[in-house]
Every structure is written in structure tokens, then in C-alpha cells.
Amino acid sequence: MTTMIKICGLTDKAAVTAAIDAGADAVGFVFAKSPRQVTAAVAATLASDVPAHVQRVAVMRHPSNAEWQEVLARFAPDVLQTDADDFLQLDVPAKVERWPVYREGAVTADTALPATFLYEGSNSGTGERVDWGLAATYARRGRMILAGGLSAANVTAAIESVAPWGVDVSSAVESAPGMKDPAKIAAFVIAAKSAKLN
Template identity: 45%
Template sequence: MAPDDVGEGVWHDGRIGGGFASSVRRVGASRARQLAQPARGKATCVAVFLQPSVIELEEVLHEFDPDLVQLDHESLAEPAIAAALRARAVLPVLRDGRALPAELPVRALFEGVQSGTGRTADWDAARALAPRMELLLAGGLNADNVAAAIATVRPFGVDVSSGVESVPGVKASDKIFEFVRAARDAAREFCS
């Protein structure tokens, strides 16, 4: 996806993420800053991590300057990570089959055991959590199944990555638009 596409896609989407986990979707902090530039002020810029080192986290915070940091909730228990994120908005990730934090966050992303696989998260487990928090559903979502996911889980929002790619690591504008349209239609139907 080209930087010009990012601004247009985000206008409909609301968030843009820079991936910093080790995968085909990984971007460096300076590339994330470049891609996010057209979206600044129109969308929330998110730094997506799995379990970052403190050095990696601080580099991305300084260079990319995200509006929101998304990472597995277990990472927040590490004092150095928590200290680096003290003045930042954080979206913790809760995963299928893992223990929940003792105190549930107000808002969290719920996804499958492993990110970026295209495998669907456990919608029944997500549905049980959704009334207790602002739950963002991720994991295996695409334009074909997002309506069923929204109807089943009734999430606060949805998150997509591999479901809008033409090939692994390459976002396709047409797939983004189809996904957003399907998600918005389902939200109007099931969450009004």
C-alpha cells in the first residue's frame, strides 16, 4: 500500500497501525512515521508490538510517536515496559487460552493465540468478555466473516491485518474498503 493509499484507507478506517513484531508485516519506526504522516490528525496512529524489548519500545515511541501502543497484556507487568509507557495510551491484547489479568482493562483487543496467522479467534470467549469491557475483536477477520463476528460477539470494534492483504505483508486498498463497508453495515444492523 502506498502512502497516498494510507490516508484514503484510514479516512474510512479510523486507525493505522505500524507493526513492530518480527513478521512480514514489520516496519521500522521511520517507515511507520512516513506511512502514518498522511493520516495524522485524521486517524489514531498505533504501534503494534508483541513483546518488545525496552530499547525497541523506546526507539519506536521516540521516532514514530504513536497515539496508541498495542501489546500483549503480560508485557505491561514488566516494570521497565510499564515505565516506558507511563505517559502513553495503551491497548492491551488478551489472547485465546491465556489467563486474563486480575483486573480487566476498560478496553482491550481480543485475538487468537498467535497474531497474523489469519486464524479466527474464539468468538464464544470474546462474546463472554464483550459485556465487561470495550472489546476490539481481531483474529482471522475479513470482509466475508466480519458481519458474522459482529453479530456473534457484539464487540466495541474490530481489527484486521491479514484479512485485507493481497499477499502476506501487503495491504490491498480494495480489501480494506470491502472490510470497512462490511463491518459498518454489520454494526448498523447488529449494534444499534
């Protein structure tokens, strides 16, 4: 079994190309307020050459339905990633996959987790690492995408400890906030692919 790898917060064509060339399975474009924020039009341009086997993810946080509809119309993502509660008020067509975000501290043993979900720290894009032991218990309940504080230096250990379905990285593959480093992207993917799962 290979772990799904998502490179998030892409802001320029070189970074998108680097992610694809490295072997990423998904590329994320951030529409929430962040050093990595892009418009729907910019994301559409950046993703215009992304091959069909690589998923294009719209990353949002508490969008209005109107904001989401603009991203849907202009960018046409394969996946919408936003906080779990946001989906209650958003009109998401069946063709768009849903990756609801659950944050550490807000999940308990009683939380009804969906088939696929993203698990991260309380603040997105800050490199805040979650408790891997706790995450491992939730990873057994669905297809978890582990995010928060992952880097080339620790992603192998994270995958072997948590056994998530996927991993997500943003700030650790940057040379500066919002500026991706192709060498760091490649190193992260190599490290993630080297993990050994039982």
C-alpha cells in the first residue's frame, strides 16, 4: 500500500510542476486567508497542465456558499477541503470529492468520522504537529490524511507510526512563506514513499 501524498499551498507554476514531477498524488490551492492564498482564476491557470491522475484540491476555511461557487465555477476542483462543519451550508456537487478537516482537540472517541478526512493541528499552515499516538487511533476509523508539522525529516516516521491513508505538507517544503522549494518537495515525496507499512 502506498500513501497518498498532497503538496499544499502552491502559488506558482514552478511549484506545481515540481510537485507533479516528484510524484505527488494531489496538489492543493489555498483560498482562505494565508501567505499562500490565491484567487480562483490564478488557481485555474496554475492547474491547467495538471494531469488527470493528480487531484486538484480547493483548500478553504469557513467559505460562504457564494465564495465556494466561484471557486467551483472558475477552478473546477476535483476535491473540496474545508472544515467539517462547513459542508453543512455548502452546495457541493457529487463529482467533487469531500475532504472534511478535523482539528486536534475537537475529535473524541465519540466523533462520527467520515470515510475520508483530514486531521491536523488547531491552526492550518503553521507547521503545528499533532500527537501521532492519538492520530493513529483515529486513522484506523477511515482514510485519514495526516497534516501538520510534517517534513522530509519526519514523514517516514509519521507514516510508520500513524498509518494514515495520506499525508499533506505545506510550510515544510518552502524556502519562505508561500514560496515552495522544488528540492524540498522532492525530498518530502521520496521520504514519504520510503515508509514501510505492515
